[in-house]
Amino acid sequence: MEINYVEKGRRIFELEIEELHRVSASLDESFNQAIALLKRALDNKGKIVVVGIGKSGNIGHKIAATLNSTGATSVVLNSQNALHGDLGIVSDGDAVIALSYSGETSELLDLLPFIKRSNVQVIGVTGKPDSTLGKHSDVTLLTTISREACPLNLAPTSSSTAMLVMGDALAMALLESRGFTEEDFSRFHPGGSLGRALLTKVSDIMRSGTSLACVGLDATVHDALSAMSMARTGACIITAEDGTLAGIFTHGDFARSFQENANIGASSISDLMTVNPITLNSDSLAAEAVNTIGTHRIDDIVVLDSNKIPVGLIDTQDFARLKLI
Structure with missing residues (x-):
């Protein structure tokens, strides 16, 4: 009988x-106490020291990487080398995140007395509240599970995942508590598509000038289609007499309307346009445009200047070309 490993895989997820x-x-x-402790350390120019053994050590590297990527200065203390000089990493005012599911890992417990000689506070992440680590931590975060996902209930699976997610929760809550912004994030991610999206502004990628189709409220559908054809774009902005945004008309709108009326070319664009379309300011980050298009499931965003006048259009097809996704 053939084993269905897909179902077994899904069961692990479950x-x-x-x-x-x-x-x-x-x-x-x-x-809450853990977030306050971490924030206080960073506000006082300290850092976060992450330490763990084995699988917990691997998780510790990921937690430290996530913290660093969000502006929370973090280092990993190598437990094997700590007693041979690496304890110099720990300074007064730091915060320590100590990881051990059992809370009884001997290599980690051997370090605790030396770590606590410095003026630091320890956040213990463990599955055992009454463990030595739990009792000697200033704050204890529990990752207690009922069983591992391992069929033998032996290999660290559920426990290591819980520890990883706890680290993510700490990093993201700490990010919010410090008012960390997309602009801050961009400073730590200058490379790759993420860096481009975070360092690039909407005004740098929008279609404007001859690449922007724009007509007035008195235009017909035929006028809008001609403007789109000349600009080689799939959308046309409609403006009011004072130049402010009145609506948008897309090729998709035309295709849907054409099915009902094959002679819509002479129709007023004001009768078929979408009013109050999604917009962004020209000084917004490109990352916000990527997020907006994904959230609203649209293909185009109208770009406005500081006076709410349409100055550009962002087409989702441009993201791939500009390597923003």
């Missing part, structure tokens, strides 16, 4: 999701 729900439900005031 088991880990169930355990994550369990850990999520157990969050309490300790999480």
Whole structure:
């Protein structure tokens, strides 16, 4: 009989999701305390030191990387080298995130007395509240699970996932508490499509000038189509007499209307345009445009200047060409 590994794989997902729900439900005031502790360390020019052994150590590297990427200065303390000089990483005013599901990992516990000689506070992330780590931490965050996703209930799976997500939760909550913005984020991600999206502004990528189709409210559908053809674009902006935005008309609008009336060319564009279309300011980041198009499931965004006058159009097809997605 052939084994259905797809179903087995899905079961692993289900088991880990169930355990994550369990850990999520157990969050309490300790999480608030942990965020306050981390924020205080960073505000006082300290850093976050992450330490763990084995699988917890691997998770620790990811947590530190996420913290660093969001502007929270973090380092990983190598437990094996810590007692041979690497403890110099830890400075007064730092915050330490110590990871151990059992809370009894000997290499980590051997470090604790030396770590606490410095003026630091320790956040223990463990599945055992009564463990040595739990008892000797200033704040304890529990990642207690009922079972591993491993069929043998042995390999760290659900427990390591819970620890990873707890780290993500800390990093994202800390990000919000510090008022970290997209502009801040861009400074730490200058390369790749993410960096381009975060460093590029809407005004840098919008279609404007001869590439922008624009007609007035008194125009016909035929006028709008001609303008789109000349600009080689799939949308036309409609403006009021004072130059402000009145609406937008797209090739998709034309195709849908044409099915009902094959002679719509002479129709007034004002009768068929979409009023109050989605817009962005020209000084917005390109990342916001990517997010807006994905959220609203649209193909075009009208770009306005500081006076709310249409000055450009963003087409979703441009994202791939500009390597923003």
